[in-house]
Amino acid sequence: MEPGVQSNAAAAAAAPEFPPKKLVRQLDFTANFGTLPAAAAQSQAHATAAMQSQVATSSRTSISMPLKIESPRSRSRPVYDVKDGTPKKQKQCNCKHSRCLKLYCECFASGVHCDGCNCVNCCNNVENEAVRQEAVGLTLERNPNAFRPKIGNSPHSIRDIREDSAEFALVGKHNKGCHCKKSNCLKKYCECFQANILCSENCKCIDCKNFDGSEERRALFHGDHPNNLSYMQQAANAALNGAIGSSGYVSSPSLKKKLKGLPFGTSAKDQAIHRVAQLNQVNPLKTSGTAPPGNPVARAVNSASSGSSKLVYRPLLADIVQPEDVKELCKLLVVVSAEAAKTFSDRKVHEEKHKQKGDQTESSHALSNQDGDHNKKALPDDRSSGTTSDKMSTEEFTSDSTEMQKGSRPMSPGTLALMCDEQDTMLMTSQNSGAPPRFLYDQSVTEVYAEQERCVLTEFRDCLQKLITRAKVKEEKYASMAMKSEASSSQQGPVINGNARVPMPSPAELLRSSNTFPISFHNFLPPKLGRSTTENGNIDSKTENLDL
DNA sequence: GAGTTTGAAACT
DNA sequence: CAGTTTCAAACTC
Numbered sequence: 001m002e003p004g005v006q007s008n009a010a011a012a013a014a015a016p017e018f019p020p021k022k023l024v025r026q027l028d029f030t031a032n033f034g035t036l037p038a039a040a041a042q043s044q045a046h047a048t049a050a051m052q053s054q055v056a057t058s059s060r061t062s063i064s065m066p067l068k069i070e071s072p073r074s075r076s077r078p079v080y081d082v083k084d085g086t087p088k089k090q091k092q093c094n095c096k097h098s099r100c101l102k103l104y105c106e107c108f109a110s111g112v113h114c115d116g117c118n119c120v121n122c123c124n125n126v127e128n129e130a131v132r133q134e135a136v137g138l139t140l141e142r143n144p145n146a147f148r149p150k151i152g153n154s155p156h157s158i159r160d161i162r163e164d165s166a167e168f169a170l171v172g173k174h175n176k177g178c179h180c181k182k183s184n185c186l187k188k189y190c191e192c193f194q195a196n197i198l199c200s201e202n203c204k205c206i207d208c209k210n211f212d213g214s215e216e217r218r219a220l221f222h223g224d225h226p227n228n229l230s231y232m233q234q235a236a237n238a239a240l241n242g243a244i245g246s247s248g249y250v251s252s253p254s255l256k257k258k259l260k261g262l263p264f265g266t267s268a269k270d271q272a273i274h275r276v277a278q279l280n281q282v283n284p285l286k287t288s289g290t291a292p293p294g295n296p297v298a299r300a301v302n303s304a305s306s307g308s309s310k311l312v313y314r315p316l317l318a319d320i321v322q323p324e325d326v327k328e329l330c331k332l333l334v335v336v337s338a339e340a341a342k343t344f345s346d347r348k349v350h351e352e353k354h355k356q357k358g359d360q361t362e363s364s365h366a367l368s369n370q371d372g373d374h375n376k377k378a379l380p381d382d383r384s385s386g387t388t389s390d391k392m393s394t395e396e397f398t399s400d401s402t403e404m405q406k407g408s409r410p411m412s413p414g415t416l417a418l419m420c421d422e423q424d425t426m427l428m429t430s431q432n433s434g435a436p437p438r439f440l441y442d443q444s445v446t447e448v449y450a451e452q453e454r455c456v457l458t459e460f461r462d463c464l465q466k467l468i469t470r471a472k473v474k475e476e477k478y479a480s481m482a483m484k485s486e487a488s489s490s491q492q493g494p495v496i497n498g499n500a501r502v503p504m505p506s507p508a509e510l511l512r513s514s515n516t517f518p519i520s521f522h523n524f525l526p527p528k529l530g531r532s533t534t535e536n537g538n539i540d541s542k543t544e545n546l547d548l
Numbered sequence: 549g550a551g552t553t554t555g556a557a558a559c560t
Numbered sequence: 561c562a563g564t565t566t567c568a569a570a571c572t573c
Contacts, residue, residue, distance in 0.1 A: 097567065103557055104567045142558080180555065188570055189554045 092117035100124035101135035103146060108135070111147055150175050151195050177202030185210035186220055329463060333456045340455035341448050 091106065093114060098104045100114050100122045107114045107124055113132075114124045123131050139146045151172040177200060180190045185208045188194045192203060192210055199210045209216040 091569095093568080095568065098557095102567080104569090106569085109557095139557095146557095176556095178555080183554065183570095187554080189556090191556080194570095 093119050095119040095122070101132060103139060108132075109147070145175075148175075150191065151197060172197045173200040174202055178205050179203070180205040180208070182206075184208065184216065186216060329460075333459060336455050336459045337452040340452045344448050344451040 093100060093106050094117070095105045096119070098108075100108050100117070100119050101124060103109045105114075105119070105124060107117060107119075113126060114122045122128075123135070125132070136147075152175045172195065174192045174195065174197060178185060178190050178192045180203075183189045183193075185193050185199050185203070185205050190199075190205070190210060192199045192205075198212055199205055199208050211217070
């Protein structure tokens with residue numbers, strides 16, 4: 001053992017042998033100490049308080065820092081055992097040369113004292129608190145954000161990332177981004193991968209494979225990888241961040257990712273584009289600042305020529321399928337359902353009247369009375385007494401729909417779901433007052449439900465098919481553009497005027513054009529929902545952000 | 549477990 | 561700010 005090198009325990013008792021080279025200033029980390037949560041008065045309170053106070057002071061912002069601030073590495077450290085999912089003790093560091101006073105040390109970077117680590121000559125402990133705090137100050141001097149979370153821009157907090165297992169970390173984004181060169185961002189060398197998040201436009205990695213739709217990544221997670229859940233969650237995240245809504249990688253999706261991430265399968269054209277992207281040998285998520293915003297290929301080529309820019313990923317349906325659209329669709333389906341019920345009832349009434357006429361003329365001496373009446377009433381279509389109530393119930397359906405139609409109040413999917421229950425209740429109530437026997441009434445209800453289900457599913461299918469068709473058109477367009485650009489690699493791809501893009505209608509538009517349902521979907525749109533359409537129904541170029 | 553690889557952090 | 565060095569974790573054998 002070389003002089004000065006001692007075990008953690010020994011170092012704890014001894015004075016530091018390597019005083020910091022230069023401490024720019026002595027920080028008063030106790031200033032805000034009293035404002036910390038009580039829990040902070042634990043073993044790591046000093047460090048955390050110091051960092052929180054320092055960060056708050058330096059950034060002048062109110063930051064909700066996790067009590068335990070973790071370094072990128074430690075933050076993504078497997079707090080939960082990857083294999084069995086059981087809680088795992090925090091890993092101990094093995095530092096030898098940093099005295100655990102630099103960010104190389106996971107413990108130090110995490111803002112915690114070394115405890116039971118295998119480090120040598122450790123100063124990251126209570127006994128060396130002064131030295132430690134000086135090191136903290138020095139580190140913060142160098143980088144005020146040194147102890148701040150690196151995974152941000154996420155609806156899930158760092159706490160989620162740390163505590164709720166890796167699956168939930170996928171939504172985040174590395175603030176600084178990684179700079180990987182050889183690992184394809186598919187090994188734990190990569191901070192993004194380690195944090196279980198996709199690389200973003202912040203990254204400067206080379207030959208990145210850590211993007212949504214990456215086959216390599218998929219293979220990694222889909223195969224025998226123990227993190228299948230992570231992959232699935234990632235797919236969900238991708239859908240939320242990209243395909244639906246405008247969050248996520250809205251500002252920087254890549255063509256490569258986009259086409260590979262399509263749910264419609266990958267064609268040869270896709271792969272051509274993928275190759276174009278790969279030619280860049282850089283993170284496909286990084287956008288070029290000079291490429292025409294409306295032309296993914298130009299961007300790709302531009303990016304390839306510059307060698308320093310990255311492609312931008314944009315899902316085909318980004319900003320097209322919005323949460324509001326989903327709500328709209330829900331509303332439409334409810335209306336479809338109501339209409340189906342009404343139509344069904346009317347038809348049955350009509351048929352029954354027909355039938356009754358025939359019966360009366362056919363057998364004027366029909367069986368009397370109670371049995372006959374019962375039979376009649378028993379018929380689901382019999383409206384002599386039960387009809388009224390049934391009809392009323394369907395009218396109430398319609399009435400509700402009409403109210404919605406007036407746009408009195410948009411209903412959430414949850415409300416709509418509850419409405420189904422209400423409708424159940426209404427039907428049941430009508431049964432009680434109307435008197436048809438229960439089993440026959442159930443039969444009627446079942447038929448109505450079947451009809452409603454059929455209509456709803458049909459409508460839903462049609463909507464999805466239209467959406468898919470439009471996406472395919474756009475996909476093929478971009479694919480052909482990429483192929484052309486690949487063929488003429490020396491020159492830029494076809495520059496596409498932003499106005500000449502293939503307009504991607506929103507689901508609302510698709511639904512509006514639907515011929516499977518007589519009621520105009522547009523009637524149910526709250527004014528706000530016309531957000532992305534112009535007067536003539538075209539997608540507004542300002543809001544239609546498919547301008548790759 | 550030793551040696552190698554890797555990329556962030558630190559340094560120049 | 562770019563290039564280089566240091567460092568410790570991840571990885572390989």
